Amino acid sequence: MQFTRKGLKDDGFTGFRPFKELDAMRVPQGTGIFAILTPEGFQPDFLKKSTAGVFKKKDPSLPEPELKAAWVEGAVVLYVGKAGPGSKGNRGLRRQVQEFLDFGQGKPPGHWDGRLVWQLKNAGQLLIAWKELPAELLNRAEAEYHAAFVDEFGKLPFANLVQARSRAGG
Numbered sequence: 001m002q003f004t005r006k007g008l009k010d011d012g013f014t015g016f017r018p019f020k021e022l023d024a025m026r027v028p029q030g031t032g033i034f035a036i037l038t039p040e041g042f043q044p045d046f047l048k049k050s051t052a053g054v055f056k057k058k059d060p061s062l063p064e065p066e067l068k069a070a071w072v073e074g075a076v077v078l079y080v081g082k083a084g085p086g087s088k089g090n091r092g093l094r095r096q097v098q099e100f101l102d103f104g105q106g107k108p109p110g111h112w113d114g115r116l117v118w119q120l121k122n123a124g125q126l127l128i129a130w131k132e133l134p135a136e137l138l139n140r141a142e143a144e145y146h147a148a149f150v151d152e153f154g155k156l157p158f159a160n161l162v163q164a165r166s167r168a169g170g
Contacts, residue, residue, distance in 0.1 A: 013129040020124035027094040032132040036079040045121035052118035053108040060115040079159035082142045116159040140166040
């Protein structure tokens with residue numbers, strides 16, 4: 001697996017839309033994996049304060065030295081996440097992506113992972129891509145993407161805070 005735009009396309013990812021131009025209604029409703037990527041020539045410029053929403057009364061902002069330490073030099077992929085069906089079966093990629101974008105606009109999130117994306121000055125330029133997968137394959141797929149990224153770059157993507165582990169049933 002190559003963690004480039006072409007590599008993700010070859011692996012079945014589609015979309016590749018900038019956040020600022022994304023129409024969430026064009027994101028599939030099914031379950032799957034999504035990735036946040038930098039556009040060509042993107043250079044990190046960190047904000048002092050994140051635009052992300054507060055989670056459990058905690059500020060999502062990190063000091064610049066921690067952001068710089070998390071940055072993966074030479075990586076195009078900044079985050080890999082999954083979008084499962086949820087307990088009521090009404091979640092999936094469209095809802096997860098919309099909630100992720102809402103989180104960046106200051107709304108409280110349902111989870112904390114991915115928040116570092118929202119401390120990048122030009123986050124609206126970042127791209128989002130997705131790959132539909134059956135719910136039973138999500139946990140394994142996310143764990144495999146994380147493991148492959150760590151194998152290639154020595155650490156997780158910039159905004160992934162926890163390495164996914166494959167669990168029974170997925």
